[in-house]
Amino acid sequence: MAAGGPGLARGGVGQRPASDAQRDAPGHPRGPDLRDLARRTGLAPASVSEHTQVLRRAGLTEVRPNGTRVTHRVSPLGWALLLRSA
Numbered sequence: 001m002a003a004g005g006p007g008l009a010r011g012g013v014g015q016r017p018a019s020d021a022q023r024d025a026p027g028h029p030r031g032p033d034l035r036d037l038a039r040r041t042g043l044a045p046a047s048v049s050e051h052t053q054v055l056r057r058a059g060l061t062e063v064r065p066n067g068t069r070v071t072h073r074v075s076p077l078g079w080a081l082l083l084r085s086a
Helices: 018-024 034-041 045-057 076-085
Strands: 061-066 069-074
Touching (some): 034 069
16 A cells, blocks of 8 residues: 655655645545555556455554445554654
């Protein structure tokens, strides 16, 4: 999953719009959904789904219902690891 937040405005796939980085920041009410992640990374939705499941099982991301979609966010543990390695 591409990270966004303080000092992490660039994801693994080039520069992202500021709105994407802000939306992924801790405390923002909405994170990206599966389609957003597939679009940003250029991966097939099925591949993104597999990756998000692994990250969620490891406790690095959280999912939240958002209407008819499920959004993905970096968990507090995920942020701690990301910011520690920055």
